[in-house]
Amino acid sequence: MVAQITEGVKVSVETIYQPEYSNPANEHFMFAYKIQIENLGNYAVQLLRRHWQIFDSNGTKREVEGEGVVGLQPVIEPGEFHEYVSGCNLRTDMGTMQGAYQMKRLVDDEIFDVSIPEFSLIAPYKLN
Template sequence: MATATTEGIKISVEAIYQKEFSNPNLHHFVFTYKVTIENRNPFTIQLLRRKWEIYDAAETLKLVEGEGVVGQQPVLEPGCAHTYLSGCTIRSGMGKMKGEFYVEKLNDGKLLTVIIPEFQLIANIFNN
């Protein structure tokens, strides 16, 4: 599991290779990743946007940006956490992801950039 804390917001990410949905012969490797966002601040935040950088050993960098996460813009009170599951596909079976969340402090409207730590995407095609 990869973790990072920025501006009092802890991000934890765990990636899992999905062998049953992958087809290595067709260069199609599916991964899910579980992200937990913990607000360790004394103020409430709202996640507005996200930006992902997806690196595949077989391709160049792919950028994915958009509003919220899986259709939501969660509000996190002090001490609360939000967990969600998402996924991606890569062609080589080896890659990595990292990114940023853009959150707003609801008490004063200040925007914060929160680091999503880099994590590995490795297809364990023999044991998984």
């Protein structure tokens, strides 16, 4: 698991290779990732947008941007957290992801970015 704190918001990430949804012969490798966003600050925050940079080990880079996460724009109260699971497909059996969430502090409507730490997507057989 990797984690990073930005402006009082902690983002933790765990990844899981999904062989049942992968097809290596067709360069299709599926990974799931579970993210926990924890509000360590004193004021409620709302997640507005996400921006991802996805890298395959063959040098391919993709960017994904959009509103919220898995269809939600959660409000996270102080001391609370929001968790979700999503997925990413790669054309290789190794890669990385990193990014940022655009958040709003509800007490003053200040918009700020929270870093999503870089994490690896690696098929387990590559680790042997």
